[in-house]
Amino acid sequence: MAGVERRIMSENLRELVIDDQEHINILCETIWNGNDYVPAVFPRWISTPDSYTLGLFRDNELIACGNIEKTEGTNIGLIQGLRVKDTQRKKGYATNITIALASFAKEIGITTLWYATSSRNIASITVAQKTGFHEEASTGYFRLYNPFPPHSKPSLSVVPIQVNPERLFELLTINPELVESDKLPLAWHFDYKTIEGLTRLVSRAVVKIVLDQAGIPQGFYCVTERERKEEKTAAYTVFATNRAIFVDIMSRMIDEAQIEEVDRAVFFLGPRATEWAQDLGYVAEEFTGRRFLLYEKKL
Known part of the structure; x- marks a missing residue:
């Protein structure tokens, strides 16, 4: 379960735990002019059953992360909080972490993934399309x-x-x-x-x-x-x-x-x-x- 022990998927990819809060803070400190919501919700992600946060590291620096949370009573997993360090953008890390989240989701029995984003977030839409997602719903x-x-x-x-x-x-x-x-x-x-x-x-x-x-x-x-x-x-x-x-x-x-x-x-x-x-x-x-x-x- 999230936050109990680290699951190590590869040399650079692992499940995050509460001790990684400072890594999250540093990664997000320049996102949205320091107003990113991810550092504030990270402890809830870690403490919530059926919620898992993966991190991609390079030289012990967190360069990308994302959370997947299973919707209660379903086999749906919601991908949220996809983040890439500002200095590491346009290098494919968002795609890599999304692929890792999808693979992890399949291992824990999730059969459908949801990923919500703004129509103005072209980078996010591109990642979704690259990793096999299709547009399912739209709202004003x-x-x-x-x-x-x-x-x-x-x-x-x-x-x-x-x-x-x-x-x-x-x-x-x-x-x-x-x-x-x-x-x-x-x-x-x-x-x-x-x-x-x-x-x-x-x-x-x-x-x-x-x-x-x-x-x-x-x-x-x-x-x-x-x-x-x-x-x-x-x-x-x-x-x-x-x-x-x-x-x-x-x-x-x-x-x-x-x-x-x-x-x-x-x-x-x-x-x-x-x-x-x-x-x-x-x-x-x-x-x-x-x-x-x-x-x-x-x-």
């Missing part, structure tokens, strides 16, 4: 920052209800057009639109749904928060089949972000919501056409 994506932009007030006639996994599954079955894909995004991750996947979703987020007068779901959204280096981020997932409901949901989420004093709000959008977001008047041009992608590989 944009960010807002505090102070948040002016927006319309939520309607008093719209009353979102919080639901449990069973009720959510039932409602999404009633209106399959609301979430047409078989996978849902939540905060830089995806999961299946099954009762098991929705149970995992509800355990990690507040989930609400908007019904019309006939009880048919017209909008679905969820939120989860995280805090890192005193910056508070809220991640929202939004699907809708009714444009007015989508606008109302967006207003509610911005209001919630203000009340919670969130520094940054990140939105993952279904296809209709992605299209309608361009007319909200406050989505920056840099997010036009931007997507958050899920790549998949069968082992």
Whole structure:
């Protein structure tokens, strides 16, 4: 299990343990101007069952790493935190560590690998394609920052209800057009639109749904928060089949972000919501056409 003892795969490749924290800190210190999330989550990766972090070394220096975490109750492994030291880029190390993670995953019984990345991250997409992944799902994506932009007030006639996994599954079955894909995004991750996947979703987020007068779901959204280096981020997932409901949901989420004093709000959008977001008047041009992608590989 991760963190118990080092698994040595080759002279330069091994499983990392908590004693490698300083190696991780050094590798990541220049990534995202020192704001990389990997050093902060590394202890959780090490202490979590079914989570494994591999490191590639050269002359006792960690030059690349990546984590694979098995999704509870499935044979799916999520590859995350792929990192290469800035001075060692464009030398094939990202490809090497990804191949090593896939090989390791197969050894421990994982049959499907998922790998999520931004459509703007060309290097990451290239690695995915080189190592046999294909694009499996896509969602719209944009960010807002505090102070948040002016927006319309939520309607008093719209009353979102919080639901449990069973009720959510039932409602999404009633209106399959609301979430047409078989996978849902939540905060830089995806999961299946099954009762098991929705149970995992509800355990990690507040989930609400908007019904019309006939009880048919017209909008679905969820939120989860995280805090890192005193910056508070809220991640929202939004699907809708009714444009007015989508606008109302967006207003509610911005209001919630203000009340919670969130520094940054990140939105993952279904296809209709992605299209309608361009007319909200406050989505920056840099997010036009931007997507958050899920790549998949069968082992």
